[in-house]
Amino acid sequence: MLFNSLNMKKETMSDRINQRMKLLRLRSTNLMGATGASKGTVSQWVNGGTEPSARYLSKLAEVLGVTERWLYEGGLIEESIGNATPGPALRRRVPLLSSVQAGAWKEIVEGHLQDVTEWIETTAKVSPYSFSLRVSGDSMDSPPGQGISLPNGSIVIVDPDVEAINGRIVVARINGSNEATVKKLAIDGPNMYLMPLNPNFKPIPFDENCEIIGVCVRVEMNLM
Template structure:
């Protein structure tokens, strides 16, 4: 059994200290298990099998590895529901918060830790689709979770409303000395120079999308 225990320790990158914590056994007892001095008693077998991710039968009898669980784990809990807005609604989000939420017809559940003023927005077009291997990409149809309470700093993906426009746009904020730009992730599109008249509505904190 010690060979099987060592095999699983190596496979899972665990240490004896992990076995001590999971089973409640003493350091000396765990050392005996690992080195082949003694085998775990029934008192410890269930907890030992759990931490090693195998069945008790495999641990005691050997054979082909019988993992007790797959390679997936429960995801984080849903933290809140946020309204799904149109680009026009996002540009006027401050006004909506003050009493026009009746206009919201769809809400999105998110695991993101965001402020009560957060909302979601659907990406349209391919200006935020970056080339393969270039890092973050926001493909057409994906959803971003936006938090207006986060400070917009250079390098963040933001939702912005240009002066004179009623619609908002999703772009990467780039500050280069005195110059500021809204930068598409798709190199086929040109950066948009902006000044202080541009309103940053919020910072994108999470990307939600369906797999093809």
């Protein structure tokens, strides 16, 4: 079936606070000094008893190096620089997943983003829980002059919240496997196919054993 909605357990603000404290090697005393909150108040934030009030949120976000919005909503990590917060043209980070991790995307984002070791910076405007994936093999390497080409090693930015319609490049799980593949979605009447861009590879019929995980919205590729 097509994957069109997010039905997942999201991290709590306490989870995000702990995640940043671990990454930046901060202690509760650092949060106390930066925000002016008492030891008991900070303990509540860290242990999930209560969320920080508006009185403390700005200073807390600053010491954790993130935006207030990310503390509230989670999703893609929005890091701040000094007292500046990311604008629409600034870079954001999305996790770089393996094909197996992408196949288990929902499980990865349900609390295991801290286990991701590689992240990709992008200026793409994407929804929370988007990710990136490295294209493997030559099936998406189209002939010269034939339009878009995704050669081996290209990195695609994938948004699971974008509608998968005819002609879009998608990431899909096929034949009930745990691995994801990058292909072009082709819809011909009642029939659907996952099309390689390389004519040397055969189309894959899209049936009940296939699931679209997300739509590729951008490609990132190093030229050196």
